[in-house]
Amino acid sequence: MPQSSPTPVDAPNDAIILTSIPPELLGEIFTYSTLHNPDAPLVLSAVCSTFHYIVHTTPSVWTRLYLEVSRPDATGNAFTEHPDARWARKAEMWFSMAGVCPVYLHVQMDVYAHSPRAQSMGEVSALQGNGDYRDELGQWHIQLLPCVLYQYRHKIHGLALHSTTVDEAQSFFTALYPPEIAGQNPEDSRIPLKNLTFHASSDGSHRASSLNLAHLRHKHKPATCISLSHCHFPQLAHLKFVNHPLPSIINESDILPWGPINNARSLRSLSITYPIRFTPISVYTLLQVLRSSPLLEKLEIEARVADAPPPTSLMPTSPTWPSTPISASTAPITPNTPFSAHQHHPDLITLPYLTFLSLRINNLPALLSHLLLPSLHTLRLDDLDGKRVGAAAQTGVVLRQLLVRMELPCEGVQRGSGLQVLDMCSIALAAPQYIHGHDEREVALNDAGSVWEWCFRRMRTLREVRAAKMDTEALWALITAAGDVSFGVTLANLAPSEPSSSLVVVVLALAVAIIFLSYFSCLVVVYAFDERLVTEVPAPEA
Secondary structure (H helix, E strand, O other), X not given: OOOOOOOOOOOOOXXXXXXXXXXXXXXXXXXXXXXXXXXXXXXXXXXXXXXXXXXXXXXXXXXXXXEEOOOOOOOOOOOOOOHHHHHHHHHHHHHHHHOOOOEEEEEEOOOOOOOXXXXXXXXXXXXXOOOOOEXXXXXXXXXXXXXXXXXXHHHEEEEEEEEOOHHHHHHHHHHHOOHHHHHOOHHHHEOOOOEEEEEEOOOOOOOOOOOOHHHHHOOOOOOOOOOOOOOEOOOOOEEEEEOOOOOOOEEOOOOOOOOOEEOOOOOOEEEEEOOOOOOOEEHHHHHHHHHOOOOOOEEEEEOOEEOOOOOHHHOOOOOOOOOOOHHHOOOOOOOOOOOOHHHOOOOOEEOOOXXXXXXXXXOHHHHHOOEEOOOXXXXXXXXXXXXOOOHHHHHHHHHHHHHHHHOOOEOOEOOOOOOOEEEEEOOOOOOOOEEEOOOOOEEEXXXXXXXXXXHHHHOOOOOEEEEEOOOHHHHHHHHHHHOOHHHOOOOOOOOOOOOHHHOEEEEEOOEEEEEEEOOOOEXXXXXXXXXXXXXOOOOOOO
């Protein structure tokens, strides 16, 4: 009996497929879409009635809020709506729809330009009781938007404030978190803020319409500093500054009835990017913050650092500040020194959970000499003053001390696995030079080279090395010397344990990447003159 040919099946309707997805799953998809476009709830709710229902019944879709702060048009009249009124209505709508869910707020202080987002704000309907936001004198409120957000400050868990100048950010942040609330009950003044980002554009390059003439007139004005010590932020875990001077985070004043304020106590990550053309940051200011951040896991600093004590009038009587100069703050530690807890210097700052450290600064020894990092996994060093006289010896000594302190016992913390990633840029190296001694073993001629060689031998768990703008010949000599089994110390993750077939050479422009395969891991050493190339090749199956 002949088989009947199959009947063609119509292509399924996309709309039917989407509407057949469970509402809970669609709600999760819509929530993830806000990561790419915070205004996704407005767009999705206009697609169809099903989307509109799901968007308005899923609070998590409304947890990311994008707002802009604008200056009223100088040509406007008394009947023209204030630009911030639309954003204020949007804020009330978002917080209302989010319910009890925490909201992550992004504020763009674009006081002259009008972004495409502002043109679509007509989709935001006014909620009941909003009015037109005029004060009793009939004038527009200067700080309209932060004053509206003030009533929702207990729902804001994340704040990213992008401004043109530090002054603008200070004005907005002070209006949102006024210092007056610090004099109230401490339970009322503790804000559940977890993520805080300050980003200032020093040149106003993000503006598309016109220039901020006020900023140009005051471009040489000393930068003000935002204070974070006037309110309790006990849950603050992630703090980032871009083109902002490091503000006051700790208030040790005894005037407050509930004691000092330490907003760095719960910090997990701290990032500071301050252009090198700006005023240097005092190393003592950095040490004060680090000493008060025992839970810190990630630290990134890109700035000029001044190794100078603060004015005597500004130095507190508490033991927060080191009592000895930087140059004498750390006792010399030799490779043969036995490790014991009693050797902890009182001026050392212990960060037991720090796994990632990135420093693009000058005066590297001034900061590294104070740190005890037992769990350090990744170390990135970029010396802004790497060509100074004696840089190789100074950096080598402070790195050796850091590696030795990593093996010191730390109370209550299990010793980490050791340094695994080393990223260096503009670091001065010294290759070891040897002569044959009386016992027919090679003896190092230069102290700096022997110190660096000891450091590479000590990094037994090192898996990856990245290098740029450095003496690659010296680096290669140090790595090959560290992998020499004749010295009794082998770096299993550095030295190749397979035949030459396991060695892969990749040539790209002026970069040559030499890849070593071992039984347990792989190492990529990049020799770059103008560019970085990092390629990781997994080890083959045994």
